[in-house]
Amino acid sequence: xxxxxxxxxxxxxxxxxxxxxxxxxxxxxxxxxxxxxxxxxxxxxxxxxxxxxxxxxxxxxxxxxxxxxxxxxxxxxxxxxxxxxxxxxxxxxxxxxxxxxxxxxxxxxxxxxxxxxxxxxxxxxxxxxxxxxxxxxxxxxxxxxxxxxxxxxxxxxxxxxxxxxxxxxxxxxxxxxxxxxxxxxxxxxxxxxxxxxxxxxxxxxxxxxxxxxxxxxxxxxxxxxxxxxxxxxxxxxxxxxxxxxxxxxxxxxxxxxxxxxxxxxxxxxxxxxxxx
Numbered sequence: 389x390x391x392x393x394x395x396x397x398x399x400x401x402x403x404x405x406x407x408x409x410x411x412x413x414x415x416x417x418x419x420x421x422x423x424x425x426x427x428x429x430x431x432x433x434x435x436x437x438x439x440x441x442x443x444x445x446x447x448x449x450x451x452x453x454x455x456x457x458x459x460x461x462x463x464x465x466x467x468x469x470x471x472x473x474x475x476x477x478x479x480x481x482x483x484x485x486x487x488x489x490x491x492x493x494x495x496x497x498x499x500x501x502x503x504x505x506x507x508x509x510x511x512x513x514x515x516x517x518x519x520x521x522x523x524x525x526x527x528x529x530x531x532x533x534x535x536x537x538x539x540x541x542x543x544x545x546x547x548x549x550x551x552x553x554x555x556x557x558x559x560x561x562x563x564x565x566x567x568x569x570x571x572x573x574x575x576x577x578x579x580x581x582x583x584x585x586x587x588x589x590x591x592x593x594x595x596x597x598x599x600x601x602x603x604x605x606x607x608x609x610x611x612x613x614x615x616x617x618x619x620x621x622x623x624x625x626x627x628x629x630x631x632x633x634x635x636x637x638x639x640x641x642x643x644x645x646x647x648x649x650x651x652x653x654x655x656x657x658x659x660x661x662x663x664x
Contacts, residue, residue: 400449
């Protein structure tokens with residue numbers, strides 16, 4: 389299979405190296421920086437300007453929407469564009485409307501996931517294109533989700549990253565509280581990574597097909613009522629500590645009001661069934 393790869397940056401280069409090592413793939417690469425291109429050539433790829441690439445699939449991992457459009461303009465007609473860059477929701481459809489075959493296939497897992505082939509790829513596009521790109525997708529990641537039609541992969545990635553960066557912001561709030569309480573921030577980080585690896589972190593509550601309120605006879609009603617009860621209790625204690633220490637914790641205050649409704653159960657639950 390002839391595959392092109394454009395964009396050999398922090399994540400793109402290890403992705404391309406995975407393809408260079410994959411059986412049954414002949415890889416051509418291009419980047420404005422000659423250093424990673426030469427590294428890929430040493431790994432078995434061929435250096436080739438985008439306009440001259442004669443490939444079945446062209447993976448694009450560049451910085452932004454304008455760079456994606458530029459690559460698309462220079463690619464040979466009929467090439468299947470596999471857009472790994474995180475772009476605006478309308479960009480994949482715009483590329484498809486201009487006559488390109490397109491799959492939007494943004495990734496999650498960072499440089500480490502790119503290097504060891506454990507990326508998650510969230511893919512939008514038609515079934516035929518998805519099947520055609522399968523060898524590339526499978527070489528790049530260990531979790532490949534066909535999210536729906538063109539643009540669905542990008543919408544999937546934006547939802548995933550929204551949670552990611554909100555969680556980062558919540559972590560900074562927790563760090564401020566821990567610091568004011570005289571605790572080790574490094575130890576706190578170690579405990580968070582340890583326990584999230586066991587429980588699944590925020591993903592632990594993501595098992596339903598809908599965000600609608602739960603019926604009382606639904607299995608998840610009891611589970612999430614308990615989660616809400618424990619969460620409101622612990623958030624209340626944390627907010628009280630923050631007030632005592634003079635630490636502003638607006639996300640924690642927001643969470644008290646939104647945790648239950650977000651899970652589909654009432655707030656102010658008193659039916660918690662045990663400590664965690």
